[in-house]
Amino acid sequence: MAQDKRQVEAITSRDVDFAQWYTDVCKKAELIDYSSIKGMFVYRPYGYAIWENIQSQMDAMFKETGAENVMMPMLLPESLLQKEKDHVEGFAPECAWVTFGGSEKLEERYAIRPTSETIFCEHFKNVIHSHRDLPKLYNQWCSVIRWEKTSRPFLRHREFLWQEGHTMHATEEEARAETMQMLEVYAKFFEDVLAMPVIRGRKTDKEKFNGAEETYTVECMMHDGKALQSGTSHYFGDGFAKAFDITFAGKDNKPHNPHQTSWGSSTRMIGGIIMTHGDDNGLVLPPRVAPTQVIVIPVAQHKEGVLDAAGALRDRLKAVGVRAKMDDSDNSPGWKFAEYEMKGVPLRIEIGPKDIEKGQCVIARRDTGEKVFVALAELEETVKRLLDEVHDNMYAMALANREKNTFEISTVAEAKETLSARSGFLKSKWCGELACELAMKEQVGVSSRCMPLQQSGTEGVCPVCGKKCTTDIYWAVAY
Amino acid sequence: MAQDKRQVEAITSRDVDFAQWYTDVCKKAELIDYSSIKGMFVYRPYGYAIWENIQSQMDAMFKETGAENVMMPMLLPESLLQKEKDHVEGFAPECAWVTFGGSEKLEERYAIRPTSETIFCEHFKNVIHSHRDLPKLYNQWCSVIRWEKTSRPFLRHREFLWQEGHTMHATEEEARAETMQMLEVYAKFFEDVLAMPVIRGRKTDKEKFNGAEETYTVECMMHDGKALQSGTSHYFGDGFAKAFDITFAGKDNKPHNPHQTSWGSSTRMIGGIIMTHGDDNGLVLPPRVAPTQVIVIPVAQHKEGVLDAAGALRDRLKAVGVRAKMDDSDNSPGWKFAEYEMKGVPLRIEIGPKDIEKGQCVIARRDTGEKVFVALAELEETVKRLLDEVHDNMYAMALANREKNTFEISTVAEAKETLSARSGFLKSKWCGELACELAMKEQVGVSSRCMPLQQSGTEGVCPVCGKKCTTDIYWAVAY
Numbered sequence: 001m002a003q004d005k006r007q008v009e010a011i012t013s014r015d016v017d018f019a020q021w022y023t024d025v026c027k028k029a030e031l032i033d034y035s036s037i038k039g040m041f042v043y044r045p046y047g048y049a050i051w052e053n054i055q056s057q058m059d060a061m062f063k064e065t066g067a068e069n070v071m072m073p074m075l076l077p078e079s080l081l082q083k084e085k086d087h088v089e090g091f092a093p094e095c096a097w098v099t100f101g102g103s104e105k106l107e108e109r110y111a112i113r114p115t116s117e118t119i120f121c122e123h124f125k126n127v128i129h130s131h132r133d134l135p136k137l138y139n140q141w142c143s144v145i146r147w148e149k150t151s152r153p154f155l156r157h158r159e160f161l162w163q164e165g166h167t168m169h170a171t172e173e174e175a176r177a178e179t180m181q182m183l184e185v186y187a188k189f190f191e192d193v194l195a196m197p198v199i200r201g202r203k204t205d206k207e208k209f210n211g212a213e214e215t216y217t218v219e220c221m222m223h224d225g226k227a228l229q230s231g232t233s234h235y236f237g238d239g240f241a242k243a244f245d246i247t248f249a250g251k252d253n254k255p256h257n258p259h260q261t262s263w264g265s266s267t268r269m270i271g272g273i274i275m276t277h278g279d280d281n282g283l284v285l286p287p288r289v290a291p292t293q294v295i296v297i298p299v300a301q302h303k304e305g306v307l308d309a310a311g312a313l314r315d316r317l318k319a320v321g322v323r324a325k326m327d328d329s330d331n332s333p334g335w336k337f338a339e340y341e342m343k344g345v346p347l348r349i350e351i352g353p354k355d356i357e358k359g360q361c362v363i364a365r366r367d368t369g370e371k372v373f374v375a376l377a378e379l380e381e382t383v384k385r386l387l388d389e390v391h392d393n394m395y396a397m398a399l400a401n402r403e404k405n406t407f408e409i410s411t412v413a414e415a416k417e418t419l420s421a422r423s424g425f426l427k428s429k430w431c432g433e434l435a436c437e438l439a440m441k442e443q444v445g446v447s448s449r450c451m452p453l454q455q456s457g458t459e460g461v462c463p464v465c466g467k468k469c470t471t472d473i474y475w476a477v478a479y
Numbered sequence: 480m481a482q483d484k485r486q487v488e489a490i491t492s493r494d495v496d497f498a499q500w501y502t503d504v505c506k507k508a509e510l511i512d513y514s515s516i517k518g519m520f521v522y523r524p525y526g527y528a529i530w531e532n533i534q535s536q537m538d539a540m541f542k543e544t545g546a547e548n549v550m551m552p553m554l555l556p557e558s559l560l561q562k563e564k565d566h567v568e569g570f571a572p573e574c575a576w577v578t579f580g581g582s583e584k585l586e587e588r589y590a591i592r593p594t595s596e597t598i599f600c601e602h603f604k605n606v607i608h609s610h611r612d613l614p615k616l617y618n619q620w621c622s623v624i625r626w627e628k629t630s631r632p633f634l635r636h637r638e639f640l641w642q643e644g645h646t647m648h649a650t651e652e653e654a655r656a657e658t659m660q661m662l663e664v665y666a667k668f669f670e671d672v673l674a675m676p677v678i679r680g681r682k683t684d685k686e687k688f689n690g691a692e693e694t695y696t697v698e699c700m701m702h703d704g705k706a707l708q709s710g711t712s713h714y715f716g717d718g719f720a721k722a723f724d725i726t727f728a729g730k731d732n733k734p735h736n737p738h739q740t741s742w743g744s745s746t747r748m749i750g751g752i753i754m755t756h757g758d759d760n761g762l763v764l765p766p767r768v769a770p771t772q773v774i775v776i777p778v779a780q781h782k783e784g785v786l787d788a789a790g791a792l793r794d795r796l797k798a799v800g801v802r803a804k805m806d807d808s809d810n811s812p813g814w815k816f817a818e819y820e821m822k823g824v825p826l827r828i829e830i831g832p833k834d835i836e837k838g839q840c841v842i843a844r845r846d847t848g849e850k851v852f853v854a855l856a857e858l859e860e861t862v863k864r865l866l867d868e869v870h871d872n873m874y875a876m877a878l879a880n881r882e883k884n885t886f887e888i889s890t891v892a893e894a895k896e897t898l899s900a901r902s903g904f905l906k907s908k909w910c911g912e913l914a915c916e917l918a919m920k921e922q923v924g925v926s927s928r929c930m931p932l933q934q935s936g937t938e939g940v941c942p943v944c945g946k947k948c949t950t951d952i953y954w955a956v957a958y
Contacts, residue, residue, distance in 0.1 A: 033602055033605055033606065035551070035552050035598065035601065035602070036556055036559060036601060037552060037554055037556060037589065040552035040554060041552070042549065042550070042551055042552065042602050043549055043550040043551075044549060044606075045547035045548065045549055045617070048547075048548050048549050048550055049547070049548070051550075052548060068524035068527075068528070069524065069527050069528070069531060070521065070522055070523060070524055070527050071521070071522040071527055071530075071622075071640065072514070072521055072522075073514050073516060073519035073520070073521065073638055074591075074622060074624075074638060075516055075519060075575075075624075075638070077515055077516060080515060093581050093582060094581050095581065096554070096577045096579070096580050096581075096589075097577060097578065097579040097580075098575045098576060098577050098578075098591070099576065099577075099578045099579065100575070100576035100578065100588075101575050101576075101626040101637075102572050102573050102574065102575075102626045103572060104626075109579075110516065110575075112553075112577070112591070119514065122514065122515060123512055123514070123521050126512055127512065127523075138524070142622075143550075143553060143621075145553075145554075147580040147581045147583075158580075159552055159553060159554070161550065
């Protein structure tokens, strides 16, 4: 980490300019670098390590549901993409097209996958013949390309990393259960691993995935009151199966089309982590995905015994599965404190000659700044407890932010007035009409986020048309 | 696994038609499926699970050397690729070219990465300024595209999965040490994890990587006597650094160009596993990468207590970290035996009513077919020991095959005669002249594989020109 004259540079204040603060954190915490292609980013070691920790834990949750990993080709013939009408209309305009293989012009253009429903269906047709071949529960970790006009680190890339689950089932009931199960996996992952509270809900027809019958989502509120759609789970019915002529012999010995789902989440999650938890000193990482959970900093490290003692602490923590590192570079302790704050390391341990004498060390929390003296004998136990406490506190703070910035409204005027003062989620009733959804966008500037799974069941009025209705819905400005 | 009327179909005999046997195994062991694009394959769950096991163990070995994972964009602007002359000449003819982003024609063509030296260099230029920024030890796991004319599962894909390490060092000495260190990581991985003996060596100038100063390789012999280049490690000098204008301030405060390496291995390894260890009953998987290490098959499973006993065995094995599964489908035991032989599962456990009575089970080895009765109390210990024994035996058999099929020759006539009877490695001296290397190809049909690191130092003659020389070299027909 040491560099000749490097300073830990100050970043823009979060409350002064949230967008600039975000970009500063992405760069100064060394998560990302720009490349010579607009909208295509380099994931640097620290940023990619967060993704690896996300991957390994989420992958284990997928596998517990019976999902298996596969890898499909990254190129999709244009004719394949065109087999499902709604799907191609949604994706073709933002595909990157391969037209030459070596010096040879291709007979047909190939899209770099923007998503892989079509090529999964091509494969499903080859391997699904009988009801005994079902369900197929597949997932892949890969990158996709969507040729967007604007870009922003982690939030909108032309190429981003993600996982996409694709499953086939004998019955609608089973496919619907899978859709909801995977939504719950995402929700649990956000809450238990990323310390991000979510609203589980269903998308309106306008906002659902191209080609899906229903799209479910987990929506998170960022510190600035805007929404981030963080994971989606789709129920497709048998539309793709029909378009791709996938049939299986049922127990009744008759041919049937299987029912399909897909579900995805991406490196947007890292953007979500930054914008949910970060503060004016930089990144604040949830302990369960932090590449370094504990940084050990020797104080007065030139004095005899300090480096050994600090190294011993690190080794003890590593031995019990804590991701611990020691920084024994020749930078000053003050520089190091600022550096690991910027990088969002959950716990910092300081140990110097006096601490060694007293058989203690100092542990500082990144989330609250709080410092405690800890007896060396209680190191492992204390660190593990503190990592859990940091997680719980980060979750609680994010939830409090969401609750503080969620406002019930029942008219357009109320909605406008609420958002004139600050950003946040609006909760209202909705009559179900597209026209009213569009009016909210046009008049208030918000899009529908979701109809929460937890519906109150009470009656109210649509804020646009004033019709009586019972459906609860969330609106917000979204990333 | 169960299917209505599925049979475990016979495969072509390995000694009758090795190529057909290979394709049969890839398909019938459900490793791979074809897609609608020639040369682009689907990695099915069983094939991909082998790759996941390779990845996780190799990645841990990389990280032990200090390497960090990153992810670079998959697209390379043509101008970037052109910055290093030898490199672009080698790769441009087999690039897939993106020419449209959405409906917009791009100003410059982008290649889907065939390898990533150039884009790593672009990034290195941004992050390397001082000697304190070195070394940079980066690796990425991704897929690459090379638009080859012919294709074959795992061995030659237009898109394949691989890892590519890219490192930058302050001195030539350090970079050379890295090159050799990573070669040794590959060698150890092949020997200790894949049970494949390797020859460590250096490539001739003709066979080295485009743009490299030196290429080192680990070469394996397949069961049919042909060679598979299985992992390569390159030393680049400072050629790319100069082409990309990457400099750092040294301890002397003067600007220097860093020295570079790269190293790669790919899903070819799975092809290597198949062709090294497989037999007429199908795949034989090295225990350390087998997705299922032990399959438990209940015999007379309808009888009381059998399924419980079999399930208990599986659970006991899983509890000690063995990848164990039970097949309680309604297929016959005979069908199951053949199925898991085809899939190369290292150990099969059978347990039926009589075994339960006697407090024992039967363990059958995939590599030798040997069956032993094992007391249930000794299950875990025995399984772990047997998995190691299977690994060691597979390695020994592969080594014996290589030794049996390696022939020392000192004339072209001898070389021809040797290979007229059978396929294998030829070992000879070489004068170092390209003309003689080309003559071996033309007259004997073999390419140089490598100059082994272990050189005998004795004097002999070049088989082509007859000149006295000391360099040992291997020749073979290669995949």
